[in-house]
Amino acid sequence: MNRTFYLRKEDRxxxxxxxxxxxxxxxxxxxxxxxxxxxxxxxxxTPHTDSGDYVVVINAEHVVxxxxxxxxxxxxxxxxxxxxxxxxxxxxxMKKDPSAIIIHxxxxxxxxxxxxxxxxxxxxxxxxxxxxxxxxxxxxxxx
Numbered sequence: 292m293n294r295t296f297y298l299r300k301e302d303r304x305x306x307x308x309x310x311x312x313x314x315x316x317x318x319x320x321x322x323x324x325x326x327x328x329x330x331x332x333x334x335x336x337t338p339h340t341d342s343g344d345y346v347v348v349i350n351a352e353h354v355v356x357x358x359x360x361x362x363x364x365x366x367x368x369x370x371x372x373x374x375x376x377x378x379x380x381x382x383x384x385m386k387k388d389p390s391a392i393i394i395h396x397x398x399x400x401x402x403x404x405x406x407x408x409x410x411x412x413x414x415x416x417x418x419x420x421x422x423x424x425x426x427x428x429x430x431x432x433x434x
Contacts (some may be wrong), residue, residue: 298337305413307345307427311420312393313353320354321396328401328410341409347424348416352389356381366395390416 308327312320326332330342356364364381384391393416401407415424 296335296337298335298340298342302335303340303342305344306429307347307424308430309347309349309422309428311350312348313350315354317354317356317392317396320348321393321400324348324393324397324414325400328397328413339406341406341413343410343413345413345424345427346415347422347428348390348393348414349420349422350418351393351416352385352418354389354393361385366391389418 310320310324310327324346327346328343330336330344333342336342361382362380365378366381366384368377369375379387381392394411394414397414398407398411401410415422
């Protein structure tokens, strides 16, 4: 009889990966990042634990949207007070904070449970090619 494998804390060995976002579609890039953060691309994947790797995304300002999403896609936030709904178009959000587009896309692809915050802390997004995690990075994820 086979036993189900459960990842233990001492068996976990997270790696650091670098992804270059230059010329990549936001949605396809977010899928790769979310899979790496959760550990779904590893043999030791366990759904109820944090079994993924750290991901460093560089060149966040060079991501692309297909179609006319730069003008049509809206990011909505609300404080909870009446009349305080804020809408920003993707083109304007890119000028304001390019990393927010990638973080938002990845956040929506992660599970909506208690692991969400813990997994999202392992995502580091940088504008430009320079990042401060050179010492930790072991591999780069193919685009």
